[in-house]
Amino acid sequence: MSKQEIMYSHVEDWQASGLTQSKYCESVGINLATFSYWVVKYKNKTVEERSSSFIAIGKTSKTEGKQYEIVYPNGVKLRVETKDLGELYSLVNLV
Structure with missing residues (x-):
């Protein structure tokens, strides 16, 4: 220790x-x-x-169909409307 x-x-x-x-x-x-x-x-x-500016998102959490925008390092923007945060999680991890 x-x-x-x-x-x-x-x-x-x-x-x-x-x-x-x-x-x-x-x-x-x-x-x-x-x-x-x-x-x-x-x-x-x-x-x-x-005071961390990041918020953990669980793979199985559900939302009320919110719209999200993902901006990848190469400048590609992806807008997604989903209730399934697992789907959003998969898209974020495409980097």
């Missing part, structure tokens, strides 16, 4: 504990300044993960 994994695990344990950072660090024997550094890194990581 890497140091990052260990410290992120501690951050998650601390969040679940309801203790202050100071009390948690005291109970597990971690330097408070070091722990605070890892808390900031953990929070930045989770913010980055939530």
Whole structure:
């Protein structure tokens, strides 16, 4: 287990504990300044993960017949109206 994994695990344990950072660090024997550094890194990581501009589309999800436009790298545009996101998924992966 890497140091990052260990410290992120501690951050998650601390969040679940309801203790202050100071009390948690005291109970597990971690330097408070070091722990605070890892808390900031953990929070930045989770913010980055939530702010991703991509949305996962499941293959079996159904919609209400929306229209989509796919633009391939070579400039070809494809407009599709479908209720089946699996079909759309297949078209997107033609690249």
